[in-house]
Amino acid sequence: xxxxxxxxxxxAVLDPQGKAIEGALRSLGVSGVQSxxxxxxxxxxxxxxxxxSAEGALKEACDRLLANTVIETYKVEFAE
Amino acid sequence: xxxxxxxxxxxNREHDAARALKLVAGSNVNIVWHGESELPKHTDLVxxxxxxSYGDYLRCGAIAARANIMGAVRxxxxxxxxxxxxxxxxxxxxEAGLLPGVLVRNAKLRFVCREVFLRVERADTAFTRAYxxxxxxxxxxxxGEGNYTADETTxxxxxxxxxxxxxxxxxxxxxxxxxxxxxxxNGIAGIYSEKLNVLGMMPHPENNIEAQxxxxxxxxxxxxxxxxxxxxx
Numbered sequence: 001x002x003x004x005x006x007x008x009x010x011x012a013v014l015d016p017q018g019k020a021i022e023g024a025l026r027s028l029g030v031s032g033v034q035s036x037x038x039x040x041x042x043x044x045x046x047x048x049x050x051x052x053s054a055e056g057a058l059k060e061a062c063d064r065l066l067a068n069t070v071i072e073t074y075k076v077e078f079a080e
Numbered sequence: 081x082x083x084x085x086x087x088x089x090x091x092n093r094e095h096d097a098a099r100a101l102k103l104v105a106g107s108n109v110n111i112v113w114h115g116e117s118e119l120p121k122h123t124d125l126v127x128x129x130x131x132x133s134y135g136d137y138l139r140c141g142a143i144a145a146r147a148n149i150m151g152a153v154r155x156x157x158x159x160x161x162x163x164x165x166x167x168x169x170x171x172x173x174x175e176a177g178l179l180p181g182v183l184v185r186n187a188k189l190r191f192v193c194r195e196v197f198l199r200v201e202r203a204d205t206a207f208t209r210a211y212x213x214x215x216x217x218x219x220x221x222x223x224g225e226g227n228y229t230a231d232e233t234t235x236x237x238x239x240x241x242x243x244x245x246x247x248x249x250x251x252x253x254x255x256x257x258x259x260x261x262x263x264x265x266n267g268i269a270g271i272y273s274e275k276l277n278v279l280g281m282m283p284h285p286e287n288n289i290e291a292q293x294x295x296x297x298x299x300x301x302x303x304x305x306x307x308x309x310x311x312x313x
Contacts, residue, residue, distance in 0.1 A: 013229070016189050065146060068139055068175065069232065070182045 001046045001054055002079040007067045008039035040068055051078065081107040081309045083125040088114045088144045088172075093130035093286065097166065100286035101127070104302035107259065114147040124309050125162045126153050128169030130222070130284060140183060140225045141171030150176055154191070162206055162305065163278040167223055170270070172282030179271055179280045180228030187263025191224040195295075196261055198269055198283055202242055205272065206308035207279045210300040216253050217246075217297040219283040221261055221269075226282040228264040230273070238271055245270035245279055249289040 009015050015037050022036040032067045044061070058076045067074040085094050090146045094111055101107040110120045119126065124310070133144035146148075150172075157163045157178055165173040173179045186192060195218050200211045230238070238244055247267040248260040255267040262282075270281030285298030 013184070014187075016185055016187055020189055065138070065142065068142070068182055070180075071184065 001049055001051070003044045003046060003054065003058055003064055004061060004077045004079070005042040005044060005058060005074055006039060006077070007042070007062070007072050007074045009037060010071055010073055013071045040066075054078070081105055081124055082120070082122050083107045083109045084112045084119050084123045085109060085127045085129055086114060086149055087111050087129075088133035088147060089129070090133040090135055091129050091131035091168065093166065093168075093284065096284070096286045097127050097129045097202055100289050100298070100302050101125075104289055104299050105306035107306070110147060114144065114149045116149050117152060119149075119152045119156060123156065123161070125164065125305060126156055128153075128163070128165040128172050130167030130169060133168055133172065136225075137181070139175065141168060141173075141175040142161045144168075145175035145177075154178065156297060157278050159275065160275060160277050162233065162308075163273075164305075165280040166284060166286065167221075167226075167276075167282055171225065171284055173278065173280040178278055179273060180234045181228055181271070183225050183282070184227045184229055185225050186223070186227050186261070190260045191222075192226075193220070193222040195220045196269075196283065197249040197251055197253075198246045199253060199255065200246060201244045205245070205276045205279075207245065207272075207301055207305075208306050209307055210303040214253065215287075216249060216251075217300075218287055218295055219298055220287050220289070221283045223262070223282055226262040226264065226269075228262075228268045228282075230265070235265060238268075241274070243270055243272045243274070243276075245272050246281055246283070285312070 018037040062074045098109045198217045200215045203213045246269040285301040288295045288298035
């Protein structure tokens with residue numbers, strides 16, 4: 001089973017890297033970009049096909065390592 | 081006095097820390113590999129040194145915070161044992177949950193390597209008793225992610241409980257967050273745990289201990305530790 005974990009900064013946390021990227025897009029002349037926030041993506045392969053246990057394992061992975069919940073939130077998407 | 085300096089892949093200040101502990105505090109020093117599960121017997125002080133453990137992969141200090149030895153470091157801290165995290169060591173302590181909050185990218189995105197002024201917020205802890213309250217120190221920093229932040233409740237609690245150890249200051253001793261080197265909230269350069277036995281700080285006191293190669297403002301921290309452990313013995 002394949003899943004994708006997306007970790008992003010909480011909205012209240014400043015993202016200087018996102019701001020710098022936003023500025024670079026503006027200087028490239030890419031129009032219509034209002035703001036950019038940077039995040040991380042983890043593609044995870046899981047053994048077996050049990051969705052519930054996979055969700056449990058990924059929640060543990062996120063809470064214990066993949067995200068720092070002081071500043072970040074995460075969401076999990078399963079490949080169809 | 082017996083110290084353990086923990087070595088992770090990518091640590092690079094372990095010898096500076098060990099040298100300061102020997103030279104200034106007269107400590108016996110063991111360098112302990114992160115894969116160990118026990119600290120050497122009768123360890124008084126654990127030091128997590130500076131560097132770039134695991135190449136700062138994932139987040140600074142995140143992988144090191146989950147290393148095998150950290151269980152023993154946590155147990156040492158819970159018993160009231162002294163723990164000092166410098167630079168990457170501070171990031172590791174935050175990631176391990178031994179200190180609250182987190183260190184994020186410097187506000188202006190630059191790696192900053194220079195000497196700064198630090199104000200000693202209290203001089204009654206095991207780490208600072210050789211200094212005076214409000215004393216200004218000149219200590220180097222060298223980091224790209226030293227911008228301390230935490231939620232509002234945590235910051236209020238740290239301030240109310242007197243758990244800010246050092247703040248970045250101007251030469252006149254005033255604190256100006258916007259003027260600080262990395263954007264850290266309230267100019268926070270170092271914080272204590274609830275029981276004041278764990279200290280995390282971004283600046284490098286171990287680098288200012290010998291007059292021959294600069295200033296000696298960092299000696300007080302190691303003198304404090306030696307005095308505190310002698311008094312407790």
